[in-house]
Amino acid sequence: MKLWHCSGARSLRPLWALEEMALEYEVEILPFPPRMFEREYLKVNSLGTVPYFVDGDTEMTESTGICQYLVDRYQRYDFGLQPSHPEYGAYLNWLHHSDATLTFPQTIAMRYYFLEPTPEKQAVADDYSKWYISRLRRLDRHLESHEYLVDNRFTIADIAIGYALYLGRALKLDGQYKPQTAAYLQRLMDRPGFKRADEQGEPLSLPGAE
Structure with missing residues (x-):
């Protein structure tokens, strides 16, 4: 591989x-x-x-x-979960939610804040940033009573969603995270597997993000 x-x-x-x-x-x-x-x-x-x-x-x-x-x-x-698991539908939904609902508006914001910045595009980036934060509502509510997304354990659903939260942190949007969501992200970042992956390569440097 x-x-x-x-x-x-x-x-x-x-x-x-x-x-x-x-x-x-x-x-x-x-x-x-x-x-x-x-x-x-x-x-x-x-x-x-x-x-x-x-x-x-x-x-x-x-x-x-x-x-x-x-x-x-x-x-x-x-x-992960097998199709026979009662939470399999929720598992698939979180996996697809991670990109279709969360990462998509972030990539627009990143492009217009840092890669192609102009005053006009800044306004578009602001709108997509607000859209991303508003789309965390379902996750925020779920994390009020769950440590992980499905089956009371860590799965690739947490990797998928956790990355979206981590990218939001790189975009400096994490100051708007609910306490339970910020704690969830920190819990994921504390995993040795995450640390080993994240340390490979130079840190992501976005122009103007300092």
Whole structure:
């Protein structure tokens, strides 16, 4: 298995999953964003995005999908749920919620705050930042009475959602997190698997984020 990764990018999800599962893998660290600073990478992944993941003949580009693949392909249900589990629907919903609902508005904000900043785009970024925070309502409510998202244990659903919260922290939006949500993120960041994944590569540096 090989994973192409940029520190702090969505590729942190599968890297974190690989570390938690103690699977053997190779990682190639790229500058962010790779399509701008590592043009040769386009020959590997024509999208120029990370993650890019190969496992034999399998090629994948979606961070949460790779996490689910690892659970199912390698039968690592100690980090996931099987379809027969009563919370399987909730598990899938959190996995897809992580990108479709949470990471999407963050990427727009990141692009217009840091990568293509103009006064006009700043207003758009402000709107998407507010949208992201408002979309945490369901998670905030769930964490009032749960330590983890499903089955009272850590799963890749927590990796998927946890990364979105972590990216929000990089975007300096975490000051608006509810106490239970901030505590949940810290709990995830305290895991050795997260620390091993997060320390690979130079820290994500966004222009103007200091």
